[in-house]
Amino acid sequence: MKNCKLSWMLVVVLSVIVAALGYKFTVGNVQPSDDGRQAVMLSKDERNALLLEMRVWLQSAQGILSAASVKDFDAVVKSAKASGMSAEAETPGSLFRKLPVEMKALGFDTREKFDDIAATAAKSKDSNLVVEKLSVAMNNCIACHEMYRFVEETK
Ligand code: HEC
Incomplete structure (x- = not known):
């Protein structure tokens, strides 16, 4: 009986830990920013890596x-x-631990849209369609920039 109680407690404690880790993974390392967006807190190198990625996207x-x-x-x-x-x-x-889950989803979706533009260009050779798809993809740029900033953590 005592053993049974102990294992239930263990289950509860472990569930709480798993839920907390899951929550942390979902929200990422964010803080409210005074410009109304969410500040994603990163190390200098992580921030530089993401900004470089951004410049490649542009x-x-x-x-x-x-x-x-x-x-x-x-x-x-x-x-x-x-x-x-x-x-x-x-x-x-x-970075995967630090970025909020919606941000990761938007980021992956943007990469997929670039792949789709490549596939469309190769297959259709239709420049209007390519421009149309790029215009839709760039709504992701706007949406994410509206919501998030990258801020360097101070130690
Ligand atoms: C998943 C989120 C997200 C998406 C999607 C996104 N960006 Fe960004 N981008 C950011 C964040 C956050 C910053 C930093 C903004 C800040 O700190 O004020 C940024 C910054 C930039 C910068 C500045 C880079 C620098 O060196 O300072 C450029 C250029 C840029 N983005 C271009 C783009 C373009 C073009 C697209 C779409 C093709 C895009 N971004 C899509 C999140 C995103």
Whole structure:
């Protein structure tokens, strides 16, 4: 009987720990920011890595537009792929714990949209369709920038 009670307590304690870890993983390392957004708190290196990723996304967007305007679909594919899922490996693993789950979802969705632009360009060779898809993908840029900042943690 005593043993049974003990194991139930163990189950409860473990569930609380798992729930707490799950919660931490979901909300990420965020704090309210005085500009109304959420500040995602990162180390200097993590913040720099993400901002670099951002600048690559901007380069891809410009590269896609400029290549689509001259119907150079190989160049569209190249620019889009630079920001697709295969480039995700460059993101430091420590970030996964710190980023809120909605942010990760938006980030992955953006990469998938770049991959879709590459596939569309290769298959359809339709520059209007490429521009239309990029315009939809860029709603993700707006949505995420509206919600989050990257702030360096002070020790
Ligand atoms: C999942 C969230 C998210 C998405 C999606 C996103 N960004 Fe960002 N981006 C951020 C955050 C957060 C910052 C930092 C803003 C701040 O601290 O004020 C940022 C900063 C930037 C910067 C500044 C980089 C620097 O060196 O300072 C650029 C450029 C940028 N984003 C471009 C883009 C473009 C282009 C897209 C879409 C193709 C995009 N971002 C999509 C979250 C996102």
